[in-house]
Amino acid sequence: MDVLGRYRNLIVLVGVLFAQVLGLAVQVRRTTDNEPTRLIRIWAVGAVTPLEKLLGWTQTSTGNLWHNYFYLRGVRAENRSLKAQIERMSLEQVRLSQDADQARRLQALLAFKEQFISQTMAAQVIGSSGSELSRSVYIDKGEHDGIKPDMAVITADGIVGKVLRVYRSTSLVLLIDDQTSGVGSILDKTRLQGILRGTPSGELVLEKVMSDETVSPGELVLTSGGDGIFPKGLLVGRVTKASPGSELFLNIRVHPAVDLSKLEEVLVVTKIDERQAQPDQTGAARAVDILAERLPGVPSKPETGDKTTAPDATKSAPPIATTVTTTKPATTKPAPTTTTTTAPGTASSKPAVPANPDSGNKTTAPPPQVSVNGDPAPPRKTATSSSASFPAPSAGTTAAAAMKTVSKPVKASTEPKPQPALEDNPH
Amino acid sequence: MAITYTSGEQVEVYRFSIPATVLVPLAALFLQAWLPLRFPFFTVFDLPLLVVIGFATARRNPLAGLVTGGLIGIAQDALTHQPIGLYGISKTVVGFGASSLGIKLDVENAGARFLLTIFFYVVHEIVYFLIARGLVGLHMAWSWPHEFLSGVANAILGVLVFMLLDRLKQRT
Numbered sequence: 001m002d003v004l005g006r007y008r009n010l011i012v013l014v015g016v017l018f019a020q021v022l023g024l025a026v027q028v029r030r031t032t033d034n035e036p037t038r039l040i041r042i043w044a045v046g047a048v049t050p051l052e053k054l055l056g057w058t059q060t061s062t063g064n065l066w067h068n069y070f071y072l073r074g075v076r077a078e079n080r081s082l083k084a085q086i087e088r089m090s091l092e093q094v095r096l097s098q099d100a101d102q103a104r105r106l107q108a109l110l111a112f113k114e115q116f117i118s119q120t121m122a123a124q125v126i127g128s129s130g131s132e133l134s135r136s137v138y139i140d141k142g143e144h145d146g147i148k149p150d151m152a153v154i155t156a157d158g159i160v161g162k163v164l165r166v167y168r169s170t171s172l173v174l175l176i177d178d179q180t181s182g183v184g185s186i187l188d189k190t191r192l193q194g195i196l197r198g199t200p201s202g203e204l205v206l207e208k209v210m211s212d213e214t215v216s217p218g219e220l221v222l223t224s225g226g227d228g229i230f231p232k233g234l235l236v237g238r239v240t241k242a243s244p245g246s247e248l249f250l251n252i253r254v255h256p257a258v259d260l261s262k263l264e265e266v267l268v269v270t271k272i273d274e275r276q277a278q279p280d281q282t283g284a285a286r287a288v289d290i291l292a293e294r295l296p297g298v299p300s301k302p303e304t305g306d307k308t309t310a311p312d313a314t315k316s317a318p319p320i321a322t323t324v325t326t327t328k329p330a331t332t333k334p335a336p337t338t339t340t341t342t343a344p345g346t347a348s349s350k351p352a353v354p355a356n357p358d359s360g361n362k363t364t365a366p367p368p369q370v371s372v373n374g375d376p377a378p379p380r381k382t383a384t385s386s387s388a389s390f391p392a393p394s395a396g397t398t399a400a401a402a403m404k405t406v407s408k409p410v411k412a413s414t415e416p417k418p419q420p421a422l423e424d425n426p427h
Numbered sequence: 428m429a430i431t432y433t434s435g436e437q438v439e440v441y442r443f444s445i446p447a448t449v450l451v452p453l454a455a456l457f458l459q460a461w462l463p464l465r466f467p468f469f470t471v472f473d474l475p476l477l478v479v480i481g482f483a484t485a486r487r488n489p490l491a492g493l494v495t496g497g498l499i500g501i502a503q504d505a506l507t508h509q510p511i512g513l514y515g516i517s518k519t520v521v522g523f524g525a526s527s528l529g530i531k532l533d534v535e536n537a538g539a540r541f542l543l544t545i546f547f548y549v550v551h552e553i554v555y556f557l558i559a560r561g562l563v564g565l566h567m568a569w570s571w572p573h574e575f576l577s578g579v580a581n582a583i584l585g586v587l588v589f590m591l592l593d594r595l596k597q598r599t
Binding site: 008017125 | 453457459460461464467471489490493494497501502503506509510511512513514515523527559562563564566568
């Protein structure tokens with residue numbers, strides 16, 4: 001008994017350590033995705049997160065109050081800049097929507113099923129795990145808000161991680177740079193697929209890419225959709241280094257698109273739909289339409305014309321081609337600027353040349369009507385373009401002559417976009 | 428009646444009030460989880476570990492030290508996605524060791540506290556490393572310079588934390 005009394009502390013220490021090691025071993029052995037959350041986790045999270053939420057709310061409120069009501073310096077300049085950005089992006093959007101429309105048509109032909117994010121929920125990051133070896137954060141949305149495990153968490157810049165554990169009003173999000181995380185990824189240009197993993201030091205590595213492949217730094221890494229969590233095509237990051245690694249695979253380092261150490265607000269993807277691609281039948285607005293709204297009036301001159309089709313459009317029309325048919329006259333307003341002497345339907349990278357100011361008064365041009373794959377479409381607005389992406393007739397040509405030009409079919413997105421069609425402008 | 432965790436005959440033994448015993452570890456856990464979001468470099472620090480060392484050296488009772496260390500460690504584990512017990516075991520060892528050493532050494536001055544914190548930080552990391560690699564199978568890299576520098580950083584913060592804890596401790 002004396003011995004027990006003498007080594008009492010040591011015996012208790014060994015007993016406590018043994019119990020904990022045993023518990024750890026059981027957890028490691030039983031680790032599955034469907035494991036219920038342990039009570040101790042619920043208690044710990046319940047004790048810490050309310051304060052984090054309160055502090056987060058206070059910080060956000062104070063920040064909003066300051067930035068929205070007091071500190072408004074530079075807002076006007078920023079507003080102007082943003083408006084300009086919106087204009088630029090609108091043009092870009094139109095170009096991309098044409099590409100997307102073509103892609104949808106092709107996908108429809110192949111009965112391709114696509115995934116898309118149909119519902120997200122904004123959440124605020126309120127805390128972290130506080131450990132370098134557990135790269136995870138807590139968000140202020142939980143079971144009550146409809147969050148479920150394995151939901152993807154993203155920001156506007158790229159992917160962040162996935163929901164790992166869900167509590168009543170908070171959730172634990174495992175970041176993509178954690179070493180237990182894995183994201184199915186694909187390289188944008190080479191289309192090589194791999195698995196993106198975190199390292200103990202918090203770096204991202206793209207694994208399982210064979211060493212005989214060529215991967216260059218700067219290449220974008222996207223989600224492949226193969227993990228069943230992230231929809232395909234979301235931005236993951238950018239390759240920073242690719243070198244021969246151990247065994248047969250490349251050692252590819254990736255810089256995440258999102259700064260994972262400074263997360264404030266995230267989006268939880270609460271619903272991903274899968275549907276068969278449907279070609280867009282509505283006839284979305286085009287770049288030329290947007291340009292037409294901005295450009296000054298066109299001096300018009302009377303001109304008659306029936307069906308007009310550009311020679312090169314008929315020459316190189318692929319299965320999905322755009323043809324223009326004139327059906328009714330309309331008044332058009334050409335732009336004050338035109339591009340350099342570029343053949344209709346081809347792109348020019350040269351800067352725009354000012355148009356002849358004498359070129360005109362109002363012109364009644366034969367208005368074309370677009371038909372896609374034989375389906376008639378309503379008449380659209382149009383204008384000549386000063387952009388390299390949207391070629392226009394050469395300097396000195398009249399707007400009426402420009403109206404006769406017809407686009408080539410849409411090509412791959414990396415190439416300069418040919419002008420789809422030039423039609424009448426009701427303005 | 429105030430609860431005391433230990434008593435001593437030759438060395439000065441302190442106790443902490445119940446609110447301090449509960450709220451100080453809770454505050455450490457909260458700050459450890461919250462501050463890295465605002466200051467990413469804060470992950471280098473281990474505030475709960477400093478609290479364990481501070482409590483253990485003040486109480487000078489190995490049993491109280493290991494229980495305090497174990498509970499704080501398990502609570503810290505519960506906030507991560509790793510299995511519960513990694514921090515629990517490491518801090519149990521540190522709590523026991525710090526309180527055992529506190530009986531034999533004078534840990535009232537800043538220099539001793541500084542060295543003690545570096546020592547126990549490294550011990551904590553070694554135990555954590557061994558368990559994480561051996562039991563859980565995590566991939567971890569050990570770097571002496573990194574661990575030592577982290578230990579120094581923690582020791583500097585630890586001296587300040589112990590000064591705060593000094594204000595809360597009560598003589599038995």
